[in-house]
Amino acid sequence: MSVLPSAVTGALADYLAGFTEDPGYLDYGRIGPVSAAVAAETLGQTEILGRARFGSLDHFGQQDQRMREAVAAVTGFAPDQIAAQPNTSMGLMHAMFGLTGDVLLSPADFPSVPFAAMRAAEALHVATPQWLVAAESSDTVGQVTPGQVRDQLTPSTVAVAVSLVDSRTGFRADLDGIRQVIGDRLLLVDAIQGFGVLDADYTAADVVATGGQKWVRAGWGTGFLALSDRAIERLTPVVSGFVGTGADDVVPWDDVPPPVRAASAFRVSNADGVAQARFATALEEIGRVGVAAIESFVTTNTDRVIDLADEFALPVVSARDPRDRAGLIVLQPPAERLTALTAALHNHGITATIRQNEVRLSVHAALADETVDMLRGAFSTYAASARY
Numbered sequence: 001m002s003v004l005p006s007a008v009t010g011a012l013a014d015y016l017a018g019f020t021e022d023p024g025y026l027d028y029g030r031i032g033p034v035s036a037a038v039a040a041e042t043l044g045q046t047e048i049l050g051r052a053r054f055g056s057l058d059h060f061g062q063q064d065q066r067m068r069e070a071v072a073a074v075t076g077f078a079p080d081q082i083a084a085q086p087n088t089s090m091g092l093m094h095a096m097f098g099l100t101g102d103v104l105l106s107p108a109d110f111p112s113v114p115f116a117a118m119r120a121a122e123a124l125h126v127a128t129p130q131w132l133v134a135a136e137s138s139d140t141v142g143q144v145t146p147g148q149v150r151d152q153l154t155p156s157t158v159a160v161a162v163s164l165v166d167s168r169t170g171f172r173a174d175l176d177g178i179r180q181v182i183g184d185r186l187l188l189v190d191a192i193q194g195f196g197v198l199d200a201d202y203t204a205a206d207v208v209a210t211g212g213q214k215w216v217r218a219g220w221g222t223g224f225l226a227l228s229d230r231a232i233e234r235l236t237p238v239v240s241g242f243v244g245t246g247a248d249d250v251v252p253w254d255d256v257p258p259p260v261r262a263a264s265a266f267r268v269s270n271a272d273g274v275a276q277a278r279f280a281t282a283l284e285e286i287g288r289v290g291v292a293a294i295e296s297f298v299t300t301n302t303d304r305v306i307d308l309a310d311e312f313a314l315p316v317v318s319a320r321d322p323r324d325r326a327g328l329i330v331l332q333p334p335a336e337r338l339t340a341l342t343a344a345l346h347n348h349g350i351t352a353t354i355r356q357n358e359v360r361l362s363v364h365a366a367l368a369d370e371t372v373d374m375l376r377g378a379f380s381t382y383a384a385s386a387r388y
Helices: 010-017 036-051 063-075 088-097 112-124 146-152 175-182 229-234 273-289 291-311 335-347 369-385
Strands: 082-084 101-105 127-131 157-163 186-190 207-211 223-227 328-331 353-355 358-362
Touching: 010 273, 010 291, 036 273, 063 082, 063 223, 063 273, 088 112, 088 186, 088 207, 088 223, 101 112, 112 127, 112 157, 146 175, 157 175, 175 186, 186 229, 223 229, 273 291, 291 328, 291 369, 335 353, 335 358, 335 369
Parallel strands: 101 127, 101 157, 157 186, 186 207
Antiparallel strands: 082 223, 207 223, 328 358, 353 358
16 A cells, blocks of 8 residues: 555545555456455454354344445435345346336446346336437447437336446446436436445435445445335335335234335345445445545546556546546557457456456555556556567
8 A cells, every 4th residue: 555645634544544455456346355444344243143142143133224324324315215235236126126117228238227127027017128329429338428318218218227337438427417307207326336436416316226345345245225205106116025014123923014115115134234234334434534535536546547548558448537437447459459458467466357358447545556556567568569
């Protein structure tokens, strides 16, 4: 880890010091290594579960409220509008299966979104995917803009689904702009590629689904589904278990009451208390720092990597304007040179995502000087190999 500027103190210094991964890691868009605070929380919660001292196990049931309060502090939703989910995809499934009518979405979105829409249509025949057609002038697959959405809405469109940040291009959706053009239709947001590092207005959405294993750095099995009052009124909780009846944690023995009209209806069983504690710890740490402060560091570090790519004439095909991006930087070398770049990154110890003839680097709030030096070495090796 690079030495922190002397002006960085308090909660922000603690947050940045919590990045303990080895130098060379630039793949937070795939998985974020858990923070030091989350690692410590995991050990503590596992110790409680392992010893099971008298009266200690009720502690795990209290983590749901703790997690929902932590999510509320970051998103602006109320705690009772939030339900725990094991991952983003399950939250999206709950939402899509609960829709009736057409949902406008991009076929180029991360598979969690179109798969949820298609599976709901195939199983229940009440929600129908309405595929967004990209503008002919668009050079970037996956960009969903307010103008595109406005032009393709129909009277039967009841909802619009979009990723907060497109996982392939790094493009950041304009949630407020989309909200303005769709009126009172539901806005569903897959927030996984920006949650925790983008100071977004989540309350512009009616449905927010995300997990904590990427930028939040809380590990797998963490996530939530947040629903506006409008979404709770319009969505049907198709898959709703005994914890979704509003029975105040009392198991409804000998009866099967209907789901409660609340976000809690979109649950099947009790959540993993240890996972919720991990998630809450990560979000409480983010809450103390403030997402805006984290985003400013991500912006600075992203600029640093883009400048380095420019220095070696590596084509950056992701957005350069901070208003249109998050922490994803997509490089697109000539197809015949992808193998050379991949090998250079590997040989210099850089962890990145390589797919579909592109290299995706994911930059977080902490960027070690050693990591930058390793990346410079990889780019230098790649550039030198073109001479032979």
